[in-house]
Amino acid sequence: MTDPRSQQSGVANTTYKCGGCGARLEFAPGTTAMQCPYCGFRQEIAAGDRQIREIPFAELANLARKPVGSIGKYVFVCQRCAARTETNETASMCQFCGAPLVIDPAASGQLVPEGVLPFAFDRPAVSTHLKKWTSSRWFAPTALKKVTTAESTKSTYIPHWTYDSQTVSVYTGARGEYYYVTETYYENGEQRTRQVRHTRWYPARGQVARNFDDVLVPASTQLPLQELDNLAPWPLLDAAPYQPQFLSGHFALRYDVEPENGFEEAKNRMAPVIADDCKYDIGGDTQRLNSVDTQHNNVTFKLMLLPVWVATYMYAGKNWQILVNGVTGEIHGQRPWSKAKIAIAAVLALIVIAAIVYFVVLKGHSTGTTHHSVTHHSVTHH
Template sequence: MAKDANAAMETIQFPCASCGGAMLFDADSQQLKCQYCGRLQAIESDTALPQEHALDDGMREEADTDWGVAQQTIKCESCGGESLIPALQTATLCPFCGSPKVLPQPAAATIKPESLIPFQVDSDDAKNAFRAWKKKRWFLPGAFKRENTSARLAGIYIPYWTYDANTASDYTAERGDYHYRTVTRTRVVNGKTETYTEQERYTVWHWVSGDYERFFNDVLIPASGQYDAKLLDRLGNFELGGLIGYKPDYLSGYIAERYSVNRTRGWEEARERIDGELRGDIRSKIGGDEVRSLNINTDYYDRTFKHLLLPVWNANYNYKSKSYRFMVNGQTGLVSGTAPRSAWKITFFVLACLAVVGVIVLWYASSQQTPPQ
């Protein structure tokens, strides 16, 4: 764990048995590690499988707010981000945007996650992953690729919901199948009228109907209000088989974001994603060359949810006075982010594409002409 995170601590939640120093979770060893003497301490594992809750049942949130250590909520005045840190710790910078304008908030009960995936990528690995990510982006300015980007990484556990659901859908639609017929046409070539034939396509439409069933497992929805949904989607290759029972030890040295999306709103987002996949599945099942007037009615049942924390490295950086963000999946090392673009590289690419298209058009036009008799 980076030393700048240790410097901000004013209270030791997990003191070292050897020297009394702060023990923080170490991604490499998956144990607590003393930041002074290097002593390792194993974390008692919880092998129980993550619990599924029935979505239609009320969850006793008042019984699920004990995080194992006293927590306080801090809010950034610049970006509005809310995060949880140990009660006596003083936060100096916002972990989301890097602003120093962070203020403690009145005590409020916060849902405790039941499971999490611990960090398995440390800060150095996250920085190396970002450097490799930069090199693979062709449209980035060369100077930006070469320079050592200065960014303060913050290790954050982002809250997520997962949803399971069985679905039963019935549908109606019009399926279109392409057919071809030979037609005779005329054209003028070099001042002469000539007759030629070609294949003409037409579509035959007919009504279809049917039913479709599918089970959706672990539809992952972020309960975060601080990130661009597209960036999180690109980052979301988490391997949920790695979930383990929550213990406060795994948060030592890291920050947890407070839940800002409740489970009802999370289900609405999950249902939109499910409906989109069902639409694609049913269109494929219908077959044909085109589908129109598709109408789907879906029933959802056996709906369940889990609430958990997933590890992410977050960083904001500046390039030529503009702010950008990148994130690194704390389990897999996958990078998602925004970056500056090179105007001349984009222009060159567009011109090259136009040149290729122009050559193809000229070739096609010349191939259609009949040489003079």
């Protein structure tokens, strides 16, 4: 239900009343239902008629939206305690009573998400993943392995753009074919031969085509881009059509990367794949690419919300952040390094290298001595 008070004094937001005790329902990770955190009452999320659509990129200019830079903070009015909360998030929690706050997507000023990939595991499971992660950090301080819980853990839906594109690329380059030439050289006064590889280059040009599906680009700059990318792959086929019920009791960032800018990044992510296709088409033993001109056809896009547990833990008086894929449990993030362990590893490496050098020299000396003895014996016998 939507509270009229929130429409009058803030953005329209939706909450779901518990049928058991009257509190607010929250989405229960790993299920298809909302659950009351107080009495345990559950309510299944109805499937609905909405489908996940691929939106033609050519229609983007006609879609209702505001420029990212023109949207200020949202003002939620809690339907439980009437407190006002200002935030840049499209789903949050009341800062006074903790009641879930979910914006009406039509009031956000942004494009409505097409799909949402729901959280598959709850908060206690994050501690299990964190324990495994800290235990596998070889050069982390020993005390870090005792960290099994985070000081702050937020289940946060991160907006991502996905792009489909049918590409046709025309390239120019060169095909290299190896050939070998026998060369003569001298070593320790003895004449020897060796095969030296050379390359003959032949001009090449051609055309390749590839259909890209669901190229993912993070639509928020609030978290480290590389660490978000490292959480892939995402089981997008398990995504559900967007419904605000999946956000209730969790957080959701709004996008701050326009879909046009996201498509430019998607092109950058497609480029290495296209380059490999061109090289494969050129053939030969090695290849050079001089130019690649790619045309993108039938481009479509959509906005997806992907689940990330954003966990912060305290170590040595400093906050460290890690990100956990809310479906697969893949984890990446910041961690301290143990200078003592690194120093010990460096010393052990030097010892191993010194031992190898010692035995190589010893073996060489032993071989040289044996050779001299045989030579001397041969001369004496003569």
